[in-house]
Structure formats: structure tokens, C-alpha cells
Amino acid sequence: QGGYPQQYGGGGGGGYAQHPAAAYGGGGGGGYGGYAPPPQQPPVSPEIQNIFRNIDKDNTGRINNRELQQALINGRGDHFSDTACNLMINMFDRNKSGTVDIYDFERLYNYINQWLQVFKNFDRDASGHIEENELTQALTQMGFRFSPAFIQFLITKNDPINRKEISVDQFIVTCIQIQRFTDTFRVRDTEQKGVITITFEDFLGIALSMCS
């Protein structure tokens, strides 16, 4: 009945090792340990400085959701969604202001690039989208076993009219959300049966804390 990865970060097929989810839980990039700022900020590369300045249109030294959306275009020629930018900014925004400074941005930038790489690997026909069979393969390589009906649900949710494909920003959001909900489920599924029993209040608490 729908399997989910039994191990963290480890095994899985080719694409899995590169999966940014590994970077997400903490650890990740170069010398950083977690979300707390290091005592002295390490220097940011000139390349990142340039990119940052280009995105920070209002020159506040912080990039907000709107600026990030403007900077990121998906394979449909649309800007990344509000939801996608929110989700990613909140992951790296250390002072919880809803914006990222240049140090946050460096990590965010690397994170997005990892996702773009993952996406490219799975978009085998290079259409710029992920179609059903590609999504099935992607999730399988990430360690999930979902029914075809569930894969179709994911696609329809993201592409309600054509029910055919999902864009890169939708792919990122979908994967991050699945990852989070899986973690939430896993801690309750102590016997790893793929089934949990849950009270009304616990259910509500999960639902409310997961939804923005």
C-alpha cells in the first residue's frame, strides 16, 4: 500500500545521492553546520555577489519573494510560483523576515541549482517538464513506491487542465512537501507498516502546521 523510503539520505538509485533533500535537514554545503550563522561570515564568491545584486532590484541587501519570483523562470516561460519561492525562502531565511540576505542566498542558490540538476536528470526527453513516466521514475529513485493513481493525482493537482506534466517549480514544491509529510508520517509509523492510527487533534495539528 504505497511504500516510502526506509532509510534516510543513503541508498536508492543513481539520482538519489544528489537529492537536495539531503542538504535540507541540516548539514549540506561546505563548512556550515546548520542554520545558525557562523561567528564570522565566510566570503561570498564574486559570482554569487553579482547574481544577488541583479536580483535585489530595490537594493535593500535582501531578496524578497517577489524579487526571487522575477528571477526564476520555469520551462513554461512562467515565473516560479509564489508558493515555491515562499517555501524555499523560508528554508534559508535565518532571521525569519521572509527575505534572504546574501549569505542565506548563497545557500538558497546552491539548493535551487541542485534541484534544477535533479529535474534535468529526470526530464529525459528534455521537454522542460516532467511527464507521468518521468515522475514515476523520479519518485521511485527517491525511494517511494506510489500507485499509478497517486502519481496521476500529483500530476492533476499541478496541471489541472491538461493532466499531463509538471513544471520545475511544481516539481520542487511537490518533492519538498512529500519529503516533509513522509517525515511526519514516519515518526508515527513506529512499526513501519505504512499505516498509522491518529487522533483528531494530532491530525489537525499536522495539517495546520504543514499548511502555511
Place this chain on the structure above:
Amino acid sequence: QGGYPQQYGGGGGGGYAQHPAAAYGGGGGGGYGGYAPPPQQPPVSPEIQNIFRNIDKDNTGRINNRELQQALINGRGDHFSDTACNLMINMFDRNKSGTVDIYDFERLYNYINQWLQVFKNFDRDASGHIEENELTQALTQMGFRFSPAFIQFLITKNDPINRKEISVDQFIVTCIQIQRFTDTFRVRDTEQKGVITITFEDFLGIALSMCS
């Protein structure tokens, strides 16, 4: 273990009968049956027309999220949140464009006013916010029995720094989300025990369809 209302729309204390949730599921206002537009649009009152024109700054004949946010101020002097406006627009936006025309708006406007009335009834100290004891009373009157820890969770989620009170737009969002998740839970809790058993895929499906 956390009770939830066993009956729809009916009983409950004073405030419950006015609860906009009744209008939500369908039915509701004057002659409208559901979300489908009536064959001939009924006339919109001059008052609503005026309000609509004031909010529709760009004169497109549709109000978008941004315009609605600008028009609605909570008791903290802040604009209503993006989330709150999104949630409400999506409830009345018949053509799924993320905007409302004047007919959608009339219903949205009435809906918001019903919520404001509910909020005022529960904000007994007229602080412009709902504090812990007020929230407990509000949810009790809506038919819920939550633990003090859960009430505190709701407040902290909305007011992470002071952990003290929630604003009117947060109150609306919280109530609508609780209502929806309760419906989702209820259909699975066939024996009305307040506990459900759920598979991984079903859990993920719920979580993903509820979160934007």
C-alpha cells in the same frame, strides 16, 4: 481526546448559528443555489458596486489578491495576509482565475462581513484580537473540544513571538482550515471515535491536496 462537532450547521451555542461555515458548503445567501452562476445575474446593490470600484484600483472589473489585501486591514493595522485573501478568493472565484468579478465579490463581501461579526462576538474585550480564553470559547461554541495545549499551539502558530493572540485574518484562516480538515477527518472516522487509521498514500494525498 479532542472532540469535534457531530452535527453540521445545527445546534451549538449562540455564535454558531451565524457561523459562516454554514454559508461555505453551498447554499447560504439569498437565492443562490451553489457556485454555478444563475442564468441571469441578479442586480448588485449600489453600495457593493461602490465598494467594488474602490477596491478594483486597476479597473479591470476583477479584484485580485493584491487589491483585496490592500482593502482589508486587521486590528493590528496590518493588511490581511496573502494566505487569507487567497483562501477567500478561491472560495468565490467561479472561473478559477484567482480573481473575483462583482458577482463573486458580493458573496465574498457578505462572507467576510459574517466572519467579522463572528470575530467581534468572540473578541469580548474588544481588543481587536482573539486571546487564548476567547479562542477557547469560540471553538467550543463552534462545537469543538480541544485540549489547552492545542489551543496554545494554534495561538503560537499565528503569533510565534508573543504567543498571546491572533488577528482577525488569522482567525478566519484558522477556522476555515479547521473546518476543512475536520470534514476530511470525519469522512474517514466512520465510527465517530475521534481516531482514524490511515495509509501512507492517503495521508500524503490529504496533506498535499489541502496545502496550496
